[in-house]
Structure formats: structure tokens, C-alpha cells
Amino acid sequence: MSDLKNTNSDLIFELEDKPPxxxxxxxxxxxxxxxxxxxxxxxxxxxxxxxxxxxxxxxxxxxxxxxxxxxxxxxxxxxxxxxxxxxxxxxxxxxxxxxxxxxxxxxxxxxxxxxxxxxxxxxxxxxxxxxxxxxxxxxxxxxxxxxxxxxxxxxxxxxxxxxxxxxxxxxxxxxxxxxxxxxxxxxxxxxxxxxxxxxxxxxxxxxxxxxxxxxxxxxxxxxxxxxxxxxxxxxxxxxxxxxxxxxxxxxxxxxxxxxxxxxxxxxxxxxxxxxxxxxxxxxxxxxxxxxxxxxxxxxxxxxxxxxxxxxxxxxxxxxxxxxxxxxxxxxxxxxxxxxxxxxxxxxxxxxxxxxxxxxxxxxxxxxxxxxxxxxxxxxxxxxxxxxxxxxFRRRETLIVATSLGLGLGVSYSPEIFQVLPPSLYVLVENPICAGGLTAIIMSILLPQDYRQEELLRASFNDTEQVDAPMIQPHHE
Structure with missing residues (x-):
């Protein structure tokens, strides 16, 4: 993975700055x-x-x-x-x-x-x-x-x-x-x-x-x-x-x-x-x-x-x-x-x-x-x-939507999972834990389909190559 850095320019003092x-x-x-x-x-x-x-x-x-x-x-x-x-x-x-x-x-x-x-x-x-x-x-x-x-x-x-x-x-x-x-x-x-x-x-x-x-x-x-x-x-x-x-x-x-x-x-x-x-x-x-x-x-x-x-x-x-x-x-x-x-x-x-x-x-x-x-x-x-x-592709959308739905749902009605054993209920009654665990489980169950991404990328590149001559300015 490449380093992703927030380009936030609103900081007055950066991490290593020593303020007066x-x-x-x-x-x-x-x-x-x-x-x-x-x-x-x-x-x-x-x-x-x-x-x-x-x-x-x-x-x-x-x-x-x-x-x-x-x-x-x-x-x-x-x-x-x-x-x-x-x-x-x-x-x-x-x-x-x-x-x-x-x-x-x-x-x-x-x-x-x-x-x-x-x-x-x-x-x-x-x-x-x-x-x-x-x-x-x-x-x-x-x-x-x-x-x-x-x-x-x-x-x-x-x-x-x-x-x-x-x-x-x-x-x-x-x-x-x-x-x-x-x-x-x-x-x-x-x-x-x-x-x-x-x-x-x-x-x-x-x-x-x-x-x-x-x-x-x-x-x-x-x-x-x-x-x-x-x-x-x-x-x-x-x-x-x-x-x-x-x-x-x-x-x-x-x-x-x-x-x-x-x-x-x-x-x-x-x-x-x-x-x-x-x-x-x-x-x-x-x-x-x-x-x-x-x-x-x-x-x-x-x-x-x-x-x-x-x-x-x-x-x-x-x-x-x-x-x-x-x-x-x-x-x-x-x-x-x-x-x-x-x-x-x-x-x-x-x-x-x-x-x-x-x-x-x-x-x-x-x-x-x-x-x-x-x-x-x-x-x-x-x-x-x-x-x-x-x-924010389809996979990420599903993970976020499901995690957000269950996490917020628990915050609205914490008792919804009370039928679970106490040791499990402790895990899911907290909205942060419920949402986080859902995200982890779905991240495991919905693996990234690299082949599909490559096909989409190739298709996009082909489209660019086909369409490129059509948008070139005409020179006499």
C-alpha cells in the first residue's frame, strides 16, 4: 500500500512543531x-x-x-x-x-x-x-x-x-x-x-x-x-x-x-x-x-x-x-x-x-x-x-452500510441481542463494538476481487483509447 497523507492545510502547528x-x-x-x-x-x-x-x-x-x-x-x-x-x-x-x-x-x-x-x-x-x-x-x-x-x-x-x-x-x-x-x-x-x-x-x-x-x-x-x-x-x-x-x-x-x-x-x-x-x-x-x-x-x-x-x-x-x-x-x-x-x-x-x-x-x-x-x-x-x-466501491459500500446499520441500530435498541449468552451480549451491546466487529467480519467474508478490478480497469483504458481521437481538436 502507498502512504496516504491527509493534505489538510488548516493546521497551525504540525506534529513536530514546537509552539511558543x-x-x-x-x-x-x-x-x-x-x-x-x-x-x-x-x-x-x-x-x-x-x-x-x-x-x-x-x-x-x-x-x-x-x-x-x-x-x-x-x-x-x-x-x-x-x-x-x-x-x-x-x-x-x-x-x-x-x-x-x-x-x-x-x-x-x-x-x-x-x-x-x-x-x-x-x-x-x-x-x-x-x-x-x-x-x-x-x-x-x-x-x-x-x-x-x-x-x-x-x-x-x-x-x-x-x-x-x-x-x-x-x-x-x-x-x-x-x-x-x-x-x-x-x-x-x-x-x-x-x-x-x-x-x-x-x-x-x-x-x-x-x-x-x-x-x-x-x-x-x-x-x-x-x-x-x-x-x-x-x-x-x-x-x-x-x-x-x-x-x-x-x-x-x-x-x-x-x-x-x-x-x-x-x-x-x-x-x-x-x-x-x-x-x-x-x-x-x-x-x-x-x-x-x-x-x-x-x-x-x-x-x-x-x-x-x-x-x-x-x-x-x-x-x-x-x-x-x-x-x-x-x-x-x-x-x-x-x-x-x-x-x-x-x-x-x-x-x-x-x-x-x-x-x-x-x-x-x-x-x-x-x-x-x-x-x-x-x-x-x-x-x-x-x-x-x-x-468507495460496491464492496466498501456494503461493509460501511451494514456496519453502520447494525452499529446505530444497537445504539437505538441495545436490548435487541439480549437473547444471546451474556458473554456474547457484552460484545454487541456497544455500538462501537457492534459496528467494528461487523466491519471486520464482512472484510473477511467479502474479499477483494482483484481480477474484476483489473477487467474494469482494462475496460476503462480501452474506452479511453477508443474515445480519445473523438475529443482531439481538429487542425487543418
């Missing part, structure tokens, strides 16, 4: 504003669902930030074969939330105490992460399966799935749905204000204003929310000043039955990671085929596995490449991996001093939704561009 410090800070803060709440939300959801103590939940959130900082540093610096060398931000994999809650709730019903529940969840996460490490070494042998069409479908499904999250926040979030205020004038107006500000600044020719468009939009929305009385500062109460990481703080225990479920999700997360890395490469104006791409893919997935090993040992949920930052890259025009170093340092600091990080949780949902809805749509568009880059 103030530009790097603005870009880093923009990324953090976009990803911080989704980054810590899984730990909050799991903690609340399993009825963990406030102290435990606070520790889990801090470890998420520290592990994300370590993972981001590994990804952007690329030590040897570890890391993608792209502006890849590490964060909690949402795919594990449902599984962790299901396993933990079952243990809670059996009367098992909090520490043992966490030691079991983190224990299987620790061992399962080595599956991702191992899978990174076989990726080069899967080139005929993990094609641009397959990865494009995964990126497209990631974007489309995240749009639902963004639009719910746009209307006020899940809390607003519970209170009956979802979609009221205040929430919609606040979301639209942020959306308009982000679009307006993104159209500016001034690089600094364009880079800060998302951050400015969020700040304008936050200040407006303050005047409207929509900011809740109660989340800042009873937060410890400093949190010190303690490896295996809750002990270590292992269940092979739980490992089968968690391990399966880990393997599926590899497909999601491949899609995210491909999207990051495309929006960063790097090849999405060829040796460089395969090297980045292997390094990125390997880093995912190593970081999840570290995260599970510290007390964090498993991590993966975060899709949200691809939308930020497109909106800001900053793809410099050196910005990732600034992000990594800030994340570790936020983890050590949880009060600083907790402040970000006071941002109202409509403010976040106004920016995220646009960014998540950008991710879906990146997926479409990846699909088109491989050509």
Missing part, C-alpha cells in the same frame, strides 16, 4: 476543558453505582488523572516502540464502566466489602491489560483485516456514539432529565451560546484566537452560567489537599470468570484504539497507511496496554486513547505532540491536588454540550474521510 509556551498552554487547557469531565466521570459513575465511600471515590478520580498524565507522556514522547508519537491523550475507557458495575454489584449483593470488590476489579484489569500489550505485536499481521474501511467505520461509530453524549449535555445532562428541566430555555440557550462562540472564534484568522476558541467558548458559557445561578460549588467541599498514589492500595485478587469478561472488553478496546490512532494520524496530517502508520499503530496500542497495567496498579480504571482530542485538534489546528507534554504534566498535578481538578466538575452540562456536540461531529467526519481515502 503561551500557545502551548492555551492549546493544553483547551484539551483539558474538553476532556476533563468525561475523563473523571467513569470513576464517579462506578463509585456511585457500587456505593463506595467518598474517600475512595476521590482517590479513584485522582488516580485516573495521574495515570492519564503518565499515559499521555508515554504516547507523545514515543520511547522506542512504545507510544504513537502523536498528540494522543489517554483517558478512561467507557467500555469498562458497565462491566465494572455489573461485576461489582454482584459482589456487593453477596455481602463482599468495598476493599475486596476493588481488589478484584483492579486485579482482573491489571492482568487483562497484558492482552492489549500482546495484541500490539500481531497488529502488523492483520493489515488485510484492519483496513482503512474498517478503522474508518470504527472512528465514524465513535463519533456518532459520542454525539449522543454531547447532545444530552447540551440539553442539561442526565441530572436535568431527572429533575424535568432537560431542554428548557436556560439549558438550550447556554448550549447555543457556547456553540456560536466556538464557531465564531474558529473562523478567525488569528492563530491564537482560533486555538483558544473552545476554551473561550467554555469560559463565556461558564461566566454566563454563574450569573444565571447554574454553577454548583458544593462539589468542592471536603476534598483532600493532596493525594499520594499507593500501588495496590486495596490489595490484589483474581477471578478467572471475571477475567473472561474483562479480557474480552480489553481485546475489543484494541479495535477502538486503532480507530482513534488512525483518526489522530489523519487530523495531524500524517499517513494512514504504510510503515510509519503501522509503527505508530503498534506503539500506540502497546502504550495503551502498558498504561492500563500502571493505571490498574495505582487504582484507576483501564485507559485507552481518547477520541475527544481528535475533535480538538481539528477545531484548534494544533497537532503538535509537544503540547501533549504540557497536558501530561498538568494532569499529574491535578491528580496530586484533587481540589484543582474538582473545580472542572463545576462546569454546567450545557456549557460542555455546546462545545462537545461540534467536536464529536468532527470525529465522525474524520471517520468518513478515512473510509473515502480507501475508495
Amino acid at each position: 509556551f503561551h500557545h502551548a498552554i492555551v492549546a493544553a487547557i483547551t484539551h483539558l476543558l474538553a476532556i476533563f469531565v468525561p475523563m473523571i466521570t467513569p470513576a464517579l459513575i462506578v463509585g456511585a453505582s457500587l456505593q463506595l465511600s467518598t474517600e475512595t471515590i476521590t482517590y479513584l478520580v485522582s488516580m485516573v488523572m495521574i495515570a492519564s498524565g503518565i499515559g499521555t507522556w508515554l504516547q507523545v514522547n514515543r520511547y522506542g516502540c512504545v507510544g504513537s508519537g502523536l498528540l494522543s491523550i489517554q483517558s478512561v475507557n467507557f467500555s469498562f464502566v458497565t462491566v465494572m458495575i455489573a461485576i461489582g454489584s454482584s459482589m456487593r449483593q453477596d455481602g463482599i466489602d468495598e476493599d475486596l470488590i476493588l481488589s478484584s476489579l483492579l486485579g482482573v484489569s491489571f492482568v487483562g491489560a497484558f492482552l492489549v500489550v500482546g495484541s500490539s505485536f500481531i497488529l502488523p499481521y492483520l493489515r488485510r483485516i484492519v483496513t482503512p474501511t474498517v478503522t474508518g467505520v470504527v472512528v465514524l461509530m465513535i463519533g456518532l456514539s459520542l454525539i449522543k453524549v454531547g447532545i444530552i449535555d447540551f440539553g442539561g445532562g442526565m441530572a436535568a432529565k431527572s429533575s424535568g428541566t432537560f431542554g428548557n430555555y436556560e439549558n438550550i440557550g447556554l448550549g447555543l451560546l457556547v456553540l456560536i462562540v466556538v464557531i465564531g472564534f474558529n473562523c478567525c484568522r488569528n492563530p491564537l484566537l482560533r486555538m483558544g476558541g473552545i476554551a473561550i467558548g467554555l469560559m463565556v458559557g461558564y461566566i454566563t452560567a454563574l450569573f444565571l445561578g447554574m454553577v454548583d460549588f458544593s462539589k468542592l467541599q471536603n476534598v483532600p489537599l493532596v493525594t499520594i498514589p499507593a500501588p495496590f492500595k486495596y490489595g490484589f485478587s483474581f477471578s478467572f470468570h471475571n477475567f473472561l469478561v474483562v479480557g474480552t472488553i480489553y481485546l475489543l478496546s484494541v479495535l477502538e484504539s486503532v480507530g482513534n490512532i488512525t483518526a489522530t494520524a489523519m487530523v495531524s496530517n500524517r499517513p494512514i497507511e504504510g510503515e510509519e502508520y503501522q509503527s505508530r499503530l503498534k506503539g500506540g496500542v502497546l502504550a495503551d496496554g502498558i498504561v492500563s497495567v500502571i493505571a490498574s496498579a495505582l487504582g484507576s480504571l483501564p485507559l485507552t486513547n481518547f477520541a475527544q482530542n481528535n475533535g480538538v485538534i481539528q477545531m484548534t489546528g494544533v497537532a503538535s505532540r509537544h503540547v501533549g507534554r504540557v497536558i501530561a504534566v498538568i494532569l499529574v498535578i491535578l491528580g496530586l491536588f484533587p481540589a484543582i481538578g474538582r473545580f472542572f466538575t463545576t462546569i454546567p452540562s450545557p456549557v460542555l454540550g455546546g462545545a462537545m456536540t461540534l467536536m464529536f461531529s468532527m470525529i465522525a467526519i474524520a471517520g468518513i474521510r478515512i473510509i473515502i481515502s480507501n475508495g
Whole structure:
């Protein structure tokens, strides 16, 4: 395959560019504003669902930030074969939330105490992460399966799935749905204000204003929310000043039955990671085929596995490449991996001093939704561009259409496949997994008909030769 490179000319800072410090800070803060709440939300959801103590939940959130900082540093610096060398931000994999809650709730019903529940969840996460490490070494042998069409479908499904999250926040979030205020004038107006500000600044020719468009939009929305009385500062109460990481703080225990479920999700997360890395490469104006791409893919997935090993040992949920930052890259025009170093340092600091990080949780949902809805749509568009880059013939049309139909169908009615055994149902209830697995299966079952392509090409060439004299200008 030849190297395909995105000819995107909208980047202000390319991958290897070193932005001035103030530009790097603005870009880093923009990324953090976009990803911080989704980054810590899984730990909050799991903690609340399993009825963990406030102290435990606070520790889990801090470890998420520290592990994300370590993972981001590994990804952007690329030590040897570890890391993608792209502006890849590490964060909690949402795919594990449902599984962790299901396993933990079952243990809670059996009367098992909090520490043992966490030691079991983190224990299987620790061992399962080595599956991702191992899978990174076989990726080069899967080139005929993990094609641009397959990865494009995964990126497209990631974007489309995240749009639902963004639009719910746009209307006020899940809390607003519970209170009956979802979609009221205040929430919609606040979301639209942020959306308009982000679009307006993104159209500016001034690089600094364009880079800060998302951050400015969020700040304008936050200040407006303050005047409207929509900011809740109660989340800042009873937060410890400093949190010190303690490896295996809750002990270590292992269940092979739980490992089968968690391990399966880990393997599926590899497909999601491949899609995210491909999207990051495309929006960063790097090849999405060829040796460089395969090297980045292997390094990125390997880093995912190593970081999840570290995260599970510290007390964090498993991590993966975060899709949200691809939308930020497109909106800001900053793809410099050196910005990732600034992000990594800030994340570790936020983890050590949880009060600083907790402040970000006071941002109202409509403010976040106004920016995220646009960014998540950008991710879906990146997926479409990846699909088109491989050509869009009949075979690719069938793969994309079927994968999109089943993937979106599952997102509308997740219970449709509930008749399947639980181990299989876990695989297909997630729209990204359902769409990605469909694309892989169809890519295998519908092999490329090279002979037919050659006949079509020959027929086209013959037609050109026959028609050529007819379009030549007449000279006397």
C-alpha cells in the first residue's frame, strides 16, 4: 500500500512543531476543558453505582488523572516502540464502566466489602491489560483485516456514539432529565451560546484566537452560567489537599470468570484504539497507511496496554486513547505532540491536588454540550474521510452500510441481542463494538476481487483509447 497523507492545510502547528509556551498552554487547557469531565466521570459513575465511600471515590478520580498524565507522556514522547508519537491523550475507557458495575454489584449483593470488590476489579484489569500489550505485536499481521474501511467505520461509530453524549449535555445532562428541566430555555440557550462562540472564534484568522476558541467558548458559557445561578460549588467541599498514589492500595485478587469478561472488553478496546490512532494520524496530517502508520499503530496500542497495567496498579480504571482530542485538534489546528507534554504534566498535578481538578466538575452540562456536540461531529467526519481515502466501491459500500446499520441500530435498541449468552451480549451491546466487529467480519467474508478490478480497469483504458481521437481538436 502507498502512504496516504491527509493534505489538510488548516493546521497551525504540525506534529513536530514546537509552539511558543503561551500557545502551548492555551492549546493544553483547551484539551483539558474538553476532556476533563468525561475523563473523571467513569470513576464517579462506578463509585456511585457500587456505593463506595467518598474517600475512595476521590482517590479513584485522582488516580485516573495521574495515570492519564503518565499515559499521555508515554504516547507523545514515543520511547522506542512504545507510544504513537502523536498528540494522543489517554483517558478512561467507557467500555469498562458497565462491566465494572455489573461485576461489582454482584459482589456487593453477596455481602463482599468495598476493599475486596476493588481488589478484584483492579486485579482482573491489571492482568487483562497484558492482552492489549500482546495484541500490539500481531497488529502488523492483520493489515488485510484492519483496513482503512474498517478503522474508518470504527472512528465514524465513535463519533456518532459520542454525539449522543454531547447532545444530552447540551440539553442539561442526565441530572436535568431527572429533575424535568432537560431542554428548557436556560439549558438550550447556554448550549447555543457556547456553540456560536466556538464557531465564531474558529473562523478567525488569528492563530491564537482560533486555538483558544473552545476554551473561550467554555469560559463565556461558564461566566454566563454563574450569573444565571447554574454553577454548583458544593462539589468542592471536603476534598483532600493532596493525594499520594499507593500501588495496590486495596490489595490484589483474581477471578478467572471475571477475567473472561474483562479480557474480552480489553481485546475489543484494541479495535477502538486503532480507530482513534488512525483518526489522530489523519487530523495531524500524517499517513494512514504504510510503515510509519503501522509503527505508530503498534506503539500506540502497546502504550495503551502498558498504561492500563500502571493505571490498574495505582487504582484507576483501564485507559485507552481518547477520541475527544481528535475533535480538538481539528477545531484548534494544533497537532503538535509537544503540547501533549504540557497536558501530561498538568494532569499529574491535578491528580496530586484533587481540589484543582474538582473545580472542572463545576462546569454546567450545557456549557460542555455546546462545545462537545461540534467536536464529536468532527470525529465522525474524520471517520468518513478515512473510509473515502480507501475508495468507495460496491464492496466498501456494503461493509460501511451494514456496519453502520447494525452499529446505530444497537445504539437505538441495545436490548435487541439480549437473547444471546451474556458473554456474547457484552460484545454487541456497544455500538462501537457492534459496528467494528461487523466491519471486520464482512472484510473477511467479502474479499477483494482483484481480477474484476483489473477487467474494469482494462475496460476503462480501452474506452479511453477508443474515445480519445473523438475529443482531439481538429487542425487543418
